[in-house]
Amino acid sequence: MTQIARAAGVPVPVVSKVLNGRSDVSPPVREAITARLREAGYTVADPGPAPASSGLVDLVVPGVEGTWANVVLTGVQDTLSRTGQDVVVVVARQDEPERHDWVQRLVQRGSKDAILALVTPAPAQDRRLAAAGIQLVALDPHQPLSNGTPTIGATNWTGGRQAAEHLLALGHTRIAVIGGVPHHRYSQARIDGFRSVFAAYGLPDDPDLVRHGNWTREGAARETAALLDLPQPPTAVFACSDHMALGVFDAAAERGLRIPHDLSVTGFDDLPEGRWLSPALTTVRQPVREMAGLATDTLLRLRAGEPLQSARVELETRLIERGSTMRR
Numbered sequence: 001m002t003q004i005a006r007a008a009g010v011p012v013p014v015v016s017k018v019l020n021g022r023s024d025v026s027p028p029v030r031e032a033i034t035a036r037l038r039e040a041g042y043t044v045a046d047p048g049p050a051p052a053s054s055g056l057v058d059l060v061v062p063g064v065e066g067t068w069a070n071v072v073l074t075g076v077q078d079t080l081s082r083t084g085q086d087v088v089v090v091v092a093r094q095d096e097p098e099r100h101d102w103v104q105r106l107v108q109r110g111s112k113d114a115i116l117a118l119v120t121p122a123p124a125q126d127r128r129l130a131a132a133g134i135q136l137v138a139l140d141p142h143q144p145l146s147n148g149t150p151t152i153g154a155t156n157w158t159g160g161r162q163a164a165e166h167l168l169a170l171g172h173t174r175i176a177v178i179g180g181v182p183h184h185r186y187s188q189a190r191i192d193g194f195r196s197v198f199a200a201y202g203l204p205d206d207p208d209l210v211r212h213g214n215w216t217r218e219g220a221a222r223e224t225a226a227l228l229d230l231p232q233p234p235t236a237v238f239a240c241s242d243h244m245a246l247g248v249f250d251a252a253a254e255r256g257l258r259i260p261h262d263l264s265v266t267g268f269d270d271l272p273e274g275r276w277l278s279p280a281l282t283t284v285r286q287p288v289r290e291m292a293g294l295a296t297d298t299l300l301r302l303r304a305g306e307p308l309q310s311a312r313v314e315l316e317t318r319l320i321e322r323g324s325t326m327r328r
Helices: 002-008 012-019 027-039 066-080 102-109 123-131 156-169 185-200 217-228 242-254 272-276 288-303
Strands: 056-061 086-091 113-117 135-139 151-154 175-179 210-212 236-239 264-269 282-285 312-315 318-320
Touching: 002 012, 002 027, 012 027, 056 066, 056 102, 056 288, 066 086, 066 113, 066 272, 066 288, 086 102, 102 123, 113 288, 135 288, 151 156, 151 288, 156 175, 156 185, 156 236, 156 264, 156 282, 156 318, 175 185, 175 217, 185 210, 210 217, 217 236, 217 242, 236 242, 242 264, 242 272, 288 312
Parallel strands: 056 086, 056 113, 113 135, 135 151, 151 312, 175 210, 175 236, 236 264, 264 282
Antiparallel strands: 282 318
């Protein structure tokens, strides 16, 4: 193997991959190694079809904590159950070295396509995915993806507007909004839709009432505490995710405030934990399960060579009124 590697000008592990029929070797390198191996009397294994074409669908997620990932997984599996295929969960961990990151794991398994859920490839990862010929379908990417990647999302701007209209209809005029990570486009869309209502009604738009909790419960609790310390604290808070709404509840409890009597709270997602709260959370429902199912169906259609009517599809949001909001 050392002699073959030296003759082909490649590391020894690359020769081992070709000998074992691994698919994560570029065609020119494979051909060069194969020629040297045959000269030495070896028979080289065919790498065979990629796993992606043999009944597996890769779902790439940023983590598996909480119920959001479970709802997405359920939506993917619902669609695959009708086709006899299975899902493989790939976790895109932060700060992974390139040799072990989620892109490399897809390439090494010979995957030809994948669903990305709340995962946006970095430019270098995007180039590696393109070089490997891996087709993507994205579920709510943080930023727009290149090469016309099909994306499935929700009407985030409309959802933000629905939250604001609900709270204004209850008589609240000093309403705060806690967004996620500032550069995430669906977070900004929810904030923009929320603030558009104030402009439409000619109400003052106070920048002190716009905060960012970075999608964490702790961050939302911290920002809620800061809001409650203002000379004129808000009477209602719109958290741009149900998970952050839990942090709003935490901060209110820390101050001895009663929800909704002292502070009305609206979330966004309609995840199970919002229904477990007491009082149950008023929220904007985005159909996460249906979105995941549509992303899976889109990927299966691409595999079959079927054309898509649109590269971007948004499913409708709607407000679900429960006990965490009340009239002023």
